[in-house]
Amino acid sequence: MDDGSLAEDPLDHLRRQIGALERTRRATAGPDRRLKADWRMAEVAVQEGVQAISGVSLGLGRIDSCFQGGGLPFGLHEATPADGAAPAPAMGFALMLMARTLAARREGRGLIVQSAGAEREGGGLYGPGLAALGLDPARLALVRVRRPAEVLQVLDEALRSGAVAAAVAELETGEQISLAASQRFNFWAQSHDSMGIVVALQPSGNSAAMTRWQVAAAPSEGAVAFARRRGLRRPRLGAPGLELVLRRNRRSAAGGGLSGRWIVEWDGEDCGFRTPEALPASVAGTAGHRPDAAVA
Amino acid sequence: MRRSPEADAGSALALVARSGGALRLTAVDARAEAEGLHPGLSLADARARCPEVRLLEADPAADGRALARLAEACRRYTPALAVDVPDGIVLDMTGGAHLFGGEAALMADLRARVTGAGFAPRMAMADTPGLAWALARAHDGDFVAPVGAGAELLAALGFEALRLAPDQLALLRRLGLRRIGQLATLPRAALARRLGRTLLDRLDEALGLRASPLVTALEVPPWRAERRLMDPIWLEDHVLAVIGDLAADLGTRLETAGLGARRLVLELCRVDGAVRRLQVATSRPVRDREAVTALFRERLAGLNEGLEADFGFDQLRLTGLLLQPLVPRAMQLSGETDGAADFAALADRLAARLGPDAVRRFTEHPERRLPEEGATLEPYVRGGAGAVPAEAARYAGAPLRPLRLLQPPQPIEVLAELPDGPPERFRWRRVARRVVCAEGPERIEPEWWRGPAVADAGPRDYYRLEDEKGFRYWVFRQGLYTDATPPRWYVQGLFA
Numbered sequence: 051m052d053d054g055s056l057a058e059d060p061l062d063h064l065r066r067q068i069g070a071l072e073r074t075r076r077a078t079a080g081p082d083r084r085l086k087a088d089w090r091m092a093e094v095a096v097q098e099g100v101q102a103i104s105g106v107s108l109g110l111g112r113i114d115s116c117f118q119g120g121g122l123p124f125g126l127h128e129a130t131p132a133d134g135a136a137p138a139p140a141m142g143f144a145l146m147l148m149a150r151t152l153a154a155r156r157e158g159r160g161l162i163v164q165s166a167g168a169e170r171e172g173g174g175l176y177g178p179g180l181a182a183l184g185l186d187p188a189r190l191a192l193v194r195v196r197r198p199a200e201v202l203q204v205l206d207e208a209l210r211s212g213a214v215a216a217a218v219a220e221l222e223t224g225e226q227i228s229l230a231a232s233q234r235f236n237f238w239a240q241s242h243d244s245m246g247i248v249v250a251l252q253p254s255g256n257s258a259a260m261t262r263w264q265v266a267a268a269p270s271e272g273a274v275a276f277a278r279r280r281g282l283r284r285p286r287l288g289a290p291g292l293e294l295v296l297r298r299n300r301r302s303a304a305g306g307g308l309s310g311r312w313i314v315e316w317d318g319e320d321c322g323f324r325t326p327e328a329l330p331a332s333v334a335g336t337a338g339h340r341p342d343a344a345v346a
Numbered sequence: 347m348r349r350s351p352e353a354d355a356g357s358a359l360a361l362v363a364r365s366g367g368a369l370r371l372t373a374v375d376a377r378a379e380a381e382g383l384h385p386g387l388s389l390a391d392a393r394a395r396c397p398e399v400r401l402l403e404a405d406p407a408a409d410g411r412a413l414a415r416l417a418e419a420c421r422r423y424t425p426a427l428a429v430d431v432p433d434g435i436v437l438d439m440t441g442g443a444h445l446f447g448g449e450a451a452l453m454a455d456l457r458a459r460v461t462g463a464g465f466a467p468r469m470a471m472a473d474t475p476g477l478a479w480a481l482a483r484a485h486d487g488d489f490v491a492p493v494g495a496g497a498e499l500l501a502a503l504g505f506e507a508l509r510l511a512p513d514q515l516a517l518l519r520r521l522g523l524r525r526i527g528q529l530a531t532l533p534r535a536a537l538a539r540r541l542g543r544t545l546l547d548r549l550d551e552a553l554g555l556r557a558s559p560l561v562t563a564l565e566v567p568p569w570r571a572e573r574r575l576m577d578p579i580w581l582e583d584h585v586l587a588v589i590g591d592l593a594a595d596l597g598t599r600l601e602t603a604g605l606g607a608r609r610l611v612l613e614l615c616r617v618d619g620a621v622r623r624l625q626v627a628t629s630r631p632v633r634d635r636e637a638v639t640a641l642f643r644e645r646l647a648g649l650n651e652g653l654e655a656d657f658g659f660d661q662l663r664l665t666g667l668l669l670q671p672l673v674p675r676a677m678q679l680s681g682e683t684d685g686a687a688d689f690a691a692l693a694d695r696l697a698a699r700l701g702p703d704a705v706r707r708f709t710e711h712p713e714r715r716l717p718e719e720g721a722t723l724e725p726y727v728r729g730g731a732g733a734v735p736a737e738a739a740r741y742a743g744a745p746l747r748p749l750r751l752l753q754p755p756q757p758i759e760v761l762a763e764l765p766d767g768p769p770e771r772f773r774w775r776r777v778a779r780r781v782v783c784a785e786g787p788e789r790i791e792p793e794w795w796r797g798p799a800v801a802d803a804g805p806r807d808y809y810r811l812e813d814e815k816g817f818r819y820w821v822f823r824q825g826l827y828t829d830a831t832p833p834r835w836y837v838q839g840l841f842a
Contacts, residue, residue, distance in 0.1 A: 136817060142749055142842025157685040161692070173750035173840055177708035177721040182745030183842065187708035191693050191726055194704055204696060211695075213688035267816030270744075270783055284768075285783045287744035287812055290842045316842070318745060 062304050069120060069303075104243060105301075106147075106154050109322025113294075116302060116310055122147065123301045125260040126236040126246045128227075130253045132266035132295070137172060137251055139292055140265040141220060142183075144247040146316050146323070148216040149184040151245045153321045158215025158244075160185070163193045163204045168220050183290075184321035198222045202231055205246060209235055212242035221250040232257035253297070262298040267291065268313045272326050289315040291326060358396055362389055363404035372404045406432065416465065419619040422661060423456065428475075428560045434482075436475050438560050443471075453488040463619050472496065475560060476552035480507030496553045501527030508548040514541065569607065569666035571595035578617050578658025582646055585614070585653065585662070586639060592664035593638035606631025606672030608727075612642060614653075615661035622654065627702050627727040628694040630687070631672040637691065638664075644699035693726045702727050715793050716806075717838065718753050744785065744810060748820040748839025755836035758821060765827055768809040772821070774837050779819075783812040787823075804829070810841070818842075 105121035107114050114120045127147065129140040145162075152158050162175060177187040193204050198221070205219040221227070227235075227248055236258045239246040253262060270288035277285035296310045314323040358378035360371045369389040381396035392399060409432060417429045423446065426438035439452065446452040449471055460467045470481035472491035477500065481489045484503050491499055500507065503526050505518050518541070523529070526549070529537065538546055550556035571592040579585060589612065600606060608631055614622040626641045646653065697705045706723040714720045761778060762770035768784040786809030794801035806822040813819070820839030827833060 138750065138817065138840045139842060145749070145842070159685060159689040173748075173752040174723065176717075176748055176751040176839065177710065177723075178717075178747035179745060179749040179751070179839070179841070180708070182747055183749065190708060191689070192706045192708070192723060193696055193700070194706065195700055196704075200700065204700070207696065208692060211688065211692045213685070213692040267818070269814060269816035270812060273783055286785050287783045287810055287818065289743050290745065290818070291816060292842075293816075 059304075065118065065304055069115065106151050106245070108147075108150060109317075109320070110312075110314060110324060112325075113296075113310070113312060113314075113323065116296065116299060118301045118303045120303070122150075122245075123240075123260050124243050124245060125240045126232055126248065126258065128254065128257065128259045128262045129247060129249050129265050130262070131251065132264050132293070136267075137220075137249070139267040140249050140263075141172070141218075142290065142316075143263065143265045143292055143294070144218045144220075144249045145180065145183060145185060147245060147247055148218055149321050151216040152185065152189060155215040155243075158189070159213065160190045161193060161204075161208045161214045161217045162190060163195065163201050163208075163217070163219040165195050165198045165201050165220070165222050167198065168222050169194060182318050183316065184318045198225050201225070202227065205235060205248070206231070206238070209238035209242070209244060209246050212238075212244070214244055216245040216247065218247045218249065221248060223251050226250060226252065226254045227257055227259075228254075229256045229258060232259055236260065258300075259298070260300050261296060264295040264297055266293045268293040268315075268326075288326070289317060289324075291315050358383065358399045360392060360399050360401055361404040362401050363406075409433075415621075416460065416463065418621050419459070419463065419615075420456070421621075422615060423452070426560060430479070434479065436478070436560055438475075439471070449490050450488075453490060457488060459619050472499075474552055474554045474558060476509075476548060476558055477554075479509065480552060483507065500549075500552055501525065501530070505545075508545065508552065510545060510548065514545065517541065518545075569596060569600065569605075569669060570663060571599075571665075572663045573661070575660050575662075578660045580653070580655035580658040582653055585655075585659065586643055586646070588662050589642050589664065590635055590639045592662060593633075594635045596664055596666055597633040597635055597638070600633040600666065600669070600672070601674075604671055604673065605666075605669045606633045607666030607669055608632075609666075609668040610638060610641070611665045611667060612645075613663040613665070614659045615663070616655070617657045617660050624649075626694075626698045628697075629690045629727045630694075631670040632694075633666075633672060640691075640695060641698045644695045648699035648701070697725070697727050715790055717747070717790070718751060744818075745841060746788075746810075748818075749842045750840045752838055752840070755822070755838040758835045758837050760835045768811060769821070769835065772835065774819070779813040779817075781811045782814050785810045790822075808838075 105117060105119050105123040107121040114122075117123060127144075129144050131137045131140045148160050148162075152160050164175070175192060180187055180190065195201055195204060201219050201221060205217055208214045208217045227250065232254070235246045235248075238244075248259070253264075268291035270285065270291055273288035274285045277283075292314055294310075294312045294314060296308075296312075299308050302308045313326060315326045316322075317324050358381050359375045360378045360383055361373040362369050363372045364370075365372075371383060371385050371387045371389070371392055373385055374383045378396065378399055381399070383392050383396055383399065387395075389401070392401075413429055413431070413433070413435065417427055417435045420427055420435055420437055424437050424439055424442050428436045428438075430436050439449075443449045443452045446455055453469055453471060457467060457469060468482045468486065470478045470485065470489040470491065472478040472481055472489075473493060473496055477491060477496050480500060480503055481491055484507055504524060505515055505526060507526065510518075521540075529549070534546060547556060551558040573588055573592055575588075579588065592612075596607075607628075609625060609627045610632075612624045612626075614624070616622065624642070624645050626645050628641065632638060632641070693705045703725050705726040707726045708721065709724045710721050711719060756774065758769075759773040760769040761772055764770070766787075768786055769781055771778060771780050773779070787807035788809075790806045790808060792800050792803050792805065804825045806824050808820060808822045811819045811821055818841035819837050820841065821835060821837045823833045823835050825831065825833035
């Protein structure tokens with residue numbers, strides 16, 4: 051190592067280089083409907099001691115840059131609804147993360163665990179709805195357990211086996227994940243490069259989860275504004291909008307935030323998050339749909 | 347031969363059932379018999395003869411189940427057995443008695459077990475099922491008929507021993523015939539003419555002159571591995587070890603045949619005769635020792651009541667049902683694991699522990715129109731009727747179908763609406779919601795070809811709504827404004 055680089059921490063130097071590579075790659079790869087390097091697993095291995103960090107890009111540079119390696123790290127993640135809000139958006143967010151992970155790992159399978167009580171309360175998951183989010187229902191299995199405690203047992207088994215790329219567990223009201231369990235899940239998930247996502251109504255007290263998100267639905271403001279400009283009586287629906295608050299981040303990138311707040315839209319076709327303003331509801335197609343762009 | 351849990355309670359016991367217009371006794375115990383009661387007696391007569399008789403209602407279905415359970419316990423002696431409704435079990439012990447120390451020892455062992463289970467059996471062993479049937483009912487205690495002595499033994503018995511219909515018995519009595527031996531002096535042709543073929547057929551069957559094949563209760567499954575233990579085992583680890591051995595035995599045979607089992611039954615025979623059956627189902631054929639053991643480990647872990655080993659199991663049987671071809675796969679030299687197979691194994695393990703219906707997959711039924719019927723969940727381990735959905739259409743904008751489906755749809759109270767338009771405001775789960783964005787309608791007509799029950803429900807007009815907080819609902823209006831009753835509104839789905 052020469053003297054010139056001593057001014058900067060070598061690790062930061064490496065991160066910066068990789069970040070630059072990531073940005074150019076993201077810029078050149080259009081929003082192709084096929085899998086692109088952009089949202090293939092960002093297997094960025096930043097050596098930190100002996101542990102390699104890798105993860106899944108969310109498709110939105112603003113969020114990705116918060117994490118070391120430029121993507122949501124493998125491991126355990128928690129999603130909770132914002133205070134007093136309905137749990138549906140948190141579950142939606144978890145499934146979007148799953149869709150993103152499954153898109154990155156072509157052979158990967160997904161497992162969703164719900165207790166019978168949660169299913170009764172919030173409704174059972176619906177195949178065509180999952181497909182519309184970009185999940186392939188043929189690669190999913192849905193486990194319904196009778197006792198709430200079994201949800202975490204199934205999650206444990208799934209993550210430990212290494213047979214799933216992503217597992218989503220929805221906890222019932224009052225159920226929480228213990229510190230020991232979260233450490234175990236985190237370890238299993240990281241050793242198999244998979245995602246474990248726990249959707250709980252209340253945030254757990256103390257957990258080893260890599261990130262913790264608070265999720266609320268975001269009104270389709272773009273669609274409303276669009277309708278107002280055009281003088282339409284009733285706005286149409288935009289893409290699913292979420293207000294994400296990153297409450298905890300155990301893999302924050304240098305210079306990136308430990309926390310953050312974003313309003314994002316889910317693009318089910320490209321299977322990625324995007325900024326709401328980027329694509330008004332009226333735009334029918336993007337450059338990515340043209341055949342010449344698909345070749346690139 | 348009936349289970350008698352209250353036999354020691356002191357007074358006589360009888361079972362009654364309604365036959366014709368009257369309540370009649372169907373069975374009596376030894377004390378009741380001593381009091382002069384017998385089956386067929388009317389209830390009033392029985393009460394008159396023995397006022398303190400305790401009466402229970404006859405339950406032929408429960409008797410049948412008890413008999414089937416007893417037959418199952420007798421399977422330890424021979425796989426060829428038949429349940430002889432209403433009160434008998436026939437075991438074909440041809441060539442098998444020496445395994446249990448000879449005929450007398452076999453009978454003693456059988457009697458000890460059946461008596462231990464709370465029954466008072468009458469047993470006989472003879473050359474033919476018919477003869478054994480007759481001897482068992484004619485003699486108390488265990489009767490082993492010498493080979494070839496059938497005609498002699500039968501001659502001394504009454505005609506009841508031939509399982510004849512009551513009217514035939516009555517006719518024989520009228521003719522003055524009491525003992526089967528009396529027939530020997532009569533010409534066969536005349537007998538057949540007067541009394542019908544049944545009498546002679548039964549006689550020939552009992553004497554072995556006419557074939558009377560046993561209709562065995564269960565076919566012997568050929569894909570079975572069995573282990574009889576010198577001493578009973580009761581620890582889960584030991585049981586699992588034996589399961590592993592059985593799986594290896596069965597697996598070797600299955601491998602030779604190129605098969606794997608989609609369903610496996612483990613029978614644990616307890617020392618006291620109770621048989622516990624545990625079944626596991628898998629989503630793809632298995633025969634691997636480790637895989638089978640892992641499935642049963644989960645199955646045992648999922649038992650709420652535990653193993654219930656009591657004094658232990660002395661016999662274990664593993665049977666493969668629902669076999670399918672299983673071709674060995676080439677090992678992948680690249681070191682990559684087979685993701686689909688791993689996932690199927692995980693699903694099987696979870697299904698073994700939580701029950702086969704707990705792990706489900708998404709399926710589609712394109713021929714069904716209603717949303718709740720067009721896409722359903724089916725058990726993962728069963729290859730159900732529904733198609734596995736193909737890679738479906740994705741939407742860059744708002745999805746057309748909700749993430750979660752409320753089943754059944756929940757009624758909502760629409761507070762403001764325009765005719766033939768989406769609601770402006772509505773109340774669901776006691777909260778009023780103001781609609782900001784809406785799309786629709788999407789009309790889904792019922793499948794009128796499925797009959798009036800479906801067709802009369804009327805068409806559904808679906809709307810996708812977003813309220814001011816950004817929550818999205820999938821609501822529909824059922825019925826038309828032109829109908830006599832005003833249309834009703836329901837919420838059926840929630841979007842992300």
